[in-house]
Amino acid sequence: STQGVWWKDGTFYQIWPASYKDANGDGIGDIKGIISTLDYLKDLGVDVIWVSPMFKSPQKDMGYDISDYEDIDPQYGTLKDAELLIEECHKRGMRLLFDLVINHTSDQHAWFQESRSSKDNPKRDWYIWRPARIVDGKREPPNNWRSYFGGSAWEWDETTEEYYLHLFVAGQPDLNWENPTTRNAVYDSAVTFWLEKGLDGFRIDTVNLYSKEEDLPDAQVRDYTQEFQASEKRSLLGYDHWANGPRMHEYLQELNAKTLSKYDCCTVGELPHTDTVEQTLEYIAADRKELSMVFRFDVTALSMDQHLRYKDISIKLTDMKKALADVQALARPSFNAWTTTFMENHDLARSVSVFGCDETTELRERSAKVLATMVATGSGTIYIYQGQEIGMTNAPTDWDPTEYRDVETLNYIQRVKEQNPNNKEALKQALTGVSRIARDHARTPVQWNDSANAGFSTEKPWMRVNDNYKEINIARQQNEPDSVLNYWKKLLQLRKADKASWIHGAFELFNPNDEHTIVYGKIDPNNPNQEKHGILVALNFSKDKQIWQIPTGWDLGEVLVSSNTTGTTPGKIGELQSWEAVVYTAK
Numbered sequence: 001s002t003q004g005v006w007w008k009d010g011t012f013y014q015i016w017p018a019s020y021k022d023a024n025g026d027g028i029g030d031i032k033g034i035i036s037t038l039d040y041l042k043d044l045g046v047d048v049i050w051v052s053p054m055f056k057s058p059q060k061d062m063g064y065d066i067s068d069y070e071d072i073d074p075q076y077g078t079l080k081d082a083e084l085l086i087e088e089c090h091k092r093g094m095r096l097l098f099d100l101v102i103n104h105t106s107d108q109h110a111w112f113q114e115s116r117s118s119k120d121n122p123k124r125d126w127y128i129w130r131p132a133r134i135v136d137g138k139r140e141p142p143n144n145w146r147s148y149f150g151g152s153a154w155e156w157d158e159t160t161e162e163y164y165l166h167l168f169v170a171g172q173p174d175l176n177w178e179n180p181t182t183r184n185a186v187y188d189s190a191v192t193f194w195l196e197k198g199l200d201g202f203r204i205d206t207v208n209l210y211s212k213e214e215d216l217p218d219a220q221v222r223d224y225t226q227e228f229q230a231s232e233k234r235s236l237l238g239y240d241h242w243a244n245g246p247r248m249h250e251y252l253q254e255l256n257a258k259t260l261s262k263y264d265c266c267t268v269g270e271l272p273h274t275d276t277v278e279q280t281l282e283y284i285a286a287d288r289k290e291l292s293m294v295f296r297f298d299v300t301a302l303s304m305d306q307h308l309r310y311k312d313i314s315i316k317l318t319d320m321k322k323a324l325a326d327v328q329a330l331a332r333p334s335f336n337a338w339t340t341t342f343m344e345n346h347d348l349a350r351s352v353s354v355f356g357c358d359e360t361t362e363l364r365e366r367s368a369k370v371l372a373t374m375v376a377t378g379s380g381t382i383y384i385y386q387g388q389e390i391g392m393t394n395a396p397t398d399w400d401p402t403e404y405r406d407v408e409t410l411n412y413i414q415r416v417k418e419q420n421p422n423n424k425e426a427l428k429q430a431l432t433g434v435s436r437i438a439r440d441h442a443r444t445p446v447q448w449n450d451s452a453n454a455g456f457s458t459e460k461p462w463m464r465v466n467d468n469y470k471e472i473n474i475a476r477q478q479n480e481p482d483s484v485l486n487y488w489k490k491l492l493q494l495r496k497a498d499k500a501s502w503i504h505g506a507f508e509l510f511n512p513n514d515e516h517t518i519v520y521g522k523i524d525p526n527n528p529n530q531e532k533h534g535i536l537v538a539l540n541f542s543k544d545k546q547i548w549q550i551p552t553g554w555d556l557g558e559v560l561v562s563s564n565t566t567g568t569t570p571g572k573i574g575e576l577q578s579w580e581a582v583v584y585t586a587k
């Protein structure tokens with residue numbers, strides 16, 4: 001049994017620092033603000049905190065563009081503050097992860113400044129430089145790859161008259177991992193520097209993009225300009241030329257051997273573009289010594305169209321169940337690997353607005369509890385995103401687009417305007433998509449209480465506070481026994497009281513074809529007395545009352561937790577009220 005490993009059994013909580021808590025009144029969250037809330041997090045049941053990047057950065061992509069791995073950005077505090085944060089977490093028996101962004105640096109990083117200065121600079125080869133391709137006498141980028149945030153993935157640099165590769169914005173040049181000197185510099189500066197300070201591990205950004213296909217071939221479709229909103233077509237991005245590339249596993253094994261393996265730390269890799277179980281296991285099977293676990297986006301990605309990122313689509317519950325079962329299966333003991341259970345992060349819109357129902361107060365609270373139950377009963381390491389514990393929602397749909405701050409959103413709106421001049425309908429459609437699914441929805445300030453600026457800051461926050469903060473806030477929910485917050489607390493306690501079923505249990509889905517409810521069992525795979533022991537979870541993802549069948553061979557015991565508080569143990573057929581969640585003991 002693998003019970004007892006801290007990074008498996010612990011409850012993880014993600015902080016996105018700019019919008020978490022502002023201590024010095026400049027409208028931006030900071031490290032002192034985080035420290036002031038550690039007791040709150042401890043009380044919620046949090047064991048491990050992951051903080052999104054706080055390193056020195058020009059903030060072109062909110063810190064995912066790092067100009068110095070060994071320093072903290074002044075907007076968040078100082079290096080001393082970061083050391084204090086590590087200490088204050090440890091003092092409370094909590095651990096701390098930072099974000100490791102090593103596919104690219106900022107263009108303001110000293111390494112890139114040197115690299116761009118001349119073709120014979122020793123660091124020239126630390127990034128990916130190529131000469132222009134001349135087509136019909138005109139200068140063109142070396143290939144047709146598109147950036148995730150729009151436009152070509154290549155930026156022309158006047159100084160040396162060559163292009164450099166950036167899979168994200170131009171201020172995020174991709175590092176050349178082929179160069180062993182570069183890799184070692186990354187390990188020392190970004191990884192060992194922090195582990196030596198006592199950091200407990202990393203969430204690793206875009207963990208499978210470092211190894212690009214040799215010769216950087218064109219993506220299949222060459223002419224983007226003819227396509228409506230073409231640069232939004234993800235299938236045309238050509239990511240098979242840079243995701244899960246030929247040397248990826250060599251690099252991760254090296255990273256592990258040279259740094260991580262020497263410390264009691266853990267890693268969770270962000271793993272986009274990886275479809276199969278086999279491919280995933282190559283990253284997380286314990287004997288491969290690469291990563292502790294990964295985030296797969298099977299479930300959360302159902303909110304986004306595969307090709308058109310902002311397209312308005314509806315989510316089928318049967319698809320969601322299949323995706324959930326696939327990700328849960330990674331925790332199967334025979335794989336000797338591990339999985340994660342989560343519904344939110346800083347790149348995703350709020351789960352209650354996308355997967356739940358935020359039409360009324362009652363439905364919002366109920367559906368937030370249904371989603372909480374799904375996440376908390378999942379096997380694998382649990383991750384809660386700031387504000388999720390109170391059911392924070394998307395920003396109101398009638399916000400003016402000027403309230404948005406994220407570069408991905410802003411680039412998209414800009415591009416739609418450029419590609420569809422004078423077409424109000426196209427813009428309106430784009431804004432509808434943005435109001436449903438933009439990254440900004442996760443990035444509004446945390447709603448601490450009902451005072452000015454939601455208690456996030458004494459001054460005007462860098463991003464507008466959600467209008468609903470008087471109704472949805474932490475202080476209020478602390479005082480309401482049936483609040484979403486107190487429901488989460490209860491779930492996290494139950495999860496720890498029966499780790500064998502909740503955290504390590506074998507996930508078994510009973511009703512794959514039902515479009516309204518999810519019913520599944522979680523059975524302790526190693527129960528010593530060979531008796532079936534576990535839990536059964538029944539979730540109603542609809543507004544209407546639903547009935548469900550008790551699976552044959554299953555005996556339900558007591559109601560451990562119910563979002564509706566009526567919960568009695570059913571005979572053969574169970575009944576769920578509108579957006580209700582129930583967890584039973586079972587054998």
Ligand code: TEU
Pocket residue numbers: 061064065101148168205206270272346347408439
């Ligand atoms: O995200 C990587 C990634 O795959 C994104 O393109 C993601 O699909 C997108 O945000 C969804 O719209 C990571 C970070 O989580 C993100 O915040 C960064 O912007 C990105 O890397 C670049 O570092």
Ligand code: CA
Pocket residue numbers: 022023024025026027028029030075
């Ligand atoms: Ca501040």
